[in-house]
């Protein structure tokens with residue numbers, strides 16, 4: 001059975017068939033899903049989904065592109081609600097300099113990334129980190145606050161295999177999704193082949209980033225076998241081994257609700 005470590009089923013792209021789709025997960029081998037909040041509204045929707053579906057767990061956090069949503073009241077709300085039994089992580093949090101070029105806003109992203117990391121530390125929860133075009137700042141900030149003491153995953157990993165190894169040494173997991181099946185994703189294929197299998201998590205980031213052969217369409221957890229198959233081919237192992245090991249990895253990281 002597959003552990004889907006990063007999905008956004010609160011997204012409006014799922015409005016037409018969310019219930020039908022989520023109800024079909026188990027029969028298609030999807031055992032457990034973490035729905036990840038990105039802005040305040042999606043955090044609230046995430047909690048609703050965890051109440052509606054036994055196999056859906058939640059992560060609460062504000063994405064770097066949505067930090068306009070963050071003030072002390074929101075932060076307090078996160079702190080209170082992250083204590084709920086089905087909230088298993090703080091995320092997604094991090095830095096995104098691809099969409100944000102303004103130095104002042106990037107500065108605020110770093111501030112709120114730090115604060116949310118500290119929240120995870122306080123609540124003893126793992127983190128789900130989003131980092132895009134911000135490799136150096138992410139690493140130096142994480143080292144500065146001793147992130148090796150806070151377990152977590154670098155989701156949708158997009159940097160070099162060498163940097164992936166550095167995160168692995170810090171105890172972090174590497175989230176790999178549909179991008180690994182794209183022909184031009186040479187670095188990610190190298191990463192998927194070279195880091196320990198015990199450090200890889202399967203994820204979709206759905207509705208985004210559908211793998212081949214469904215690239216460009218709306219993504220869902222039902223596409224995860226394509227990701228597992230590609231990782232297996234790159235490593236010369238079976239798809240079953242990838243699915244089983246990544247499931248064990250996720251259960252080891254997300255201990256709450258296990």
Ligand code: NI
Nearest residue numbers: 006036092205
């Ligand atoms: Ni995401």
